[in-house]
Amino acid sequence: MLNSRVELDDLKKKALLEISRTPKRILVCAGTGCVANGSLKVFELFKQLLAQKPELKLSVELDKEDHHNKTSAHISGCHGFCQMGPLVRIEPRGTLYCKVKPEDVSEIFEEHIINGRVVTRLLYQDDNTHSPIETQDEIPFYKNQLRVALANCGRINPDDIEDYIAHNGYQSLARALYEMTPDEVVKEVLDSGLRGRGGGGFPTGRKWLFAREAGGEKKYIICNGDEGDPGAFMDRSVMEGDPHRVIEGMMLAGYAVGADEGYIYVRAEYPLAVKRLRRAVETAGKYGMLGENILGRGFSFKVNIKEGAGAFVCGEETALIASIEGERGMPRPRPPFPAVSGLWGCPTIINNVETLANLPSIILNGAGWFSSLGTPTSTGTKTFALAGQVAHTGLVEVPMGLTLRKVVFDIGGGLRDGKVFKAVQIGGPSGGCLTKDHLDLPLDYDSLQKAGAMVGSGGLVVMGEDTCMVEVAKFFMGFVQNESCGKCVPCREGTRRMLDLLTRITSGAGTEEDLLLLEELALIVKDGSLCGLGKTAPNPVLTTLKYFRSEYEAHVRDKKCPAGVCKDLLDYRIDPSLCKGCGLCKKNCPADAISGAKKEPHQIDPEKCIKCGTCVSKCKFGAIVTN
């Protein structure tokens, strides 16, 4: 139980000493990505090996007191480089081993832990030179990043509050409680220029000011962890990898606006995040960091965890409130804004996970430090979830204003499998598609807004030349149509009609008038919808119509899909000069559409062909061509 700042500092010193006395710390990534690739098995093997070597005085026990000078193994949160997982980091040098399989564990153990020699074959290899790179910080994927919200992810054990405290955990809260008035905390956040990282980009400090000034005894802080944007997973990583930081951020918000209770609303699709957050709330309570009279300063705060039940619209703040109240997650008209009348009618602050994760660093290092990062109107850093057809997928955090090119090519390593860059979809279903002409666009709120996209939650899906932009627009429209809650007509009916039009276009039945109708409808949905979901739903359509119009025209005029994706517009045929007549396609064709004698070129009957593509994947000679 920590009753004062002095006790917190003592614990920090003790925990730091513990780390410094540990000659080697093995950190095995236990984020969702690495777990899926078998990292827990790797962790178990390290633990077993450590346990088998008592003569080396090595130990894996997490019991801190009597294990000085011992190597230890821990799990850690997501390192962000999910594609290279399972990742194993060995401290203090920061050696990073990639794609570690259970059979590699004994080699790492013998060579690195016991003999102190790096296992070169498991290191990351430079894309161009193929020479191995030892430490995490030297790898291009990490080198160009600046981690604030993700600072601890992958470096601490998310289940160990003392590890968090050793890494400056709860220091910002102590500073706020001991040195600052609530008004000063609000001012610091205002001055930092921090804007909401969940998509809207509203200045966090200003939101707080509204809630601070709102009357009433009871106020709430809600952490919005309903990260529903397809293609975004930074909030998951923070909740899984550094849950105490989220709690500390909520407490700072609570102290600033005068709230004593908070809710963390997490998607049910993130079971590991729920588990880690629950554990963190429980331990924080045991250590006296949550509850009554925190650090002896009279401030009280409790945190509840609410699991979502699968509704994208609940990421919208008023819908989220309705969901916490146990109702259908439908948005409510604003005003009144939640900061004035929110959960159960009380002033409520809803901040996104990443926004909250930035707060401890702002209070600790000051507004000046934070606003020196990024651009004047978009301060600080932003995490982006880099995915799609990019060479290195994962989570990156960079200063705001870095160009798209730097993120996709310098950090992401360009496109995979020699594909050519075509577009990047940024900001999920609310965002837009940008082209290679936008590669030098700085990634900040205002530049992206001007280009018709938005930072959104930060999903960045890279697409190559074989992606059909009309199909992508249809994909997003299908998503929002499915997720539209049905409350307001423009969104409910408009998205359905837009989806119908896009389906018609991709099936070859579209006309040029359809393109005009689509555009008109998009603008009506944008203007007339009640909440952010509907207001931004047309963005993928509008941006693709703007930047990839010729592709739409090819679909409606020439009845062709230039990217070769839309099945109804494809014709499969066999190139007789390449066909060896092996019969593999004929055997596998589910529609019996292929005929031909053995060792003679085969043919496809276009009447029977269902365009499933099985023959293309089976043919070893590349003889099946589409147009």
Added chain:
Amino acid sequence: MERKFERLQEIIESHQGKVAHLIAILQEVQEEYRYLPEEVLTYIATAMKVSPATVYGVATFYAQFSLIPKGKYVIRVCDGTACHVRGSEPIHFALRENLGLTGGESTTGDMQFTVETVSCLGACGLAPVVVINGDEVHGQTTPESIVGAIKRIVSLEKQGESKSPSETGCCQNA
């Protein structure tokens, strides 16, 4: 049937019957019965003193709730943007074909498998992703690899050894 309502009552009481906890109650009830049978929804409404329409409204609003029974193994194919552009559709197609699901069917006749799509599981770095029973994550899947995973489950089921789905070759959560 009596035992069924007994457990229901326990769940409702553990939440003191609070209407704000309706979603959590439905989640726990679904965990228990694998779906939300109609009579259970009516019971919840009566016990919590709200209208059946309120309970039914919430149960049908959220994607997580199912009013029809699901299979023993619920296979969720991620169709988020990253998975979509990396080919989640052929995986979904292969799964349905392999399990003999046609038309609007999502559950096999023997109640072993349910196949559904989900918009983003947040594991985009591993696209395309398939999750079996909530916590068994398969990353960088191909139609062949996922059909192989299904075959392993089927053969384990045949041997009668499959006590827990997570023993089928992948992973569990920490």
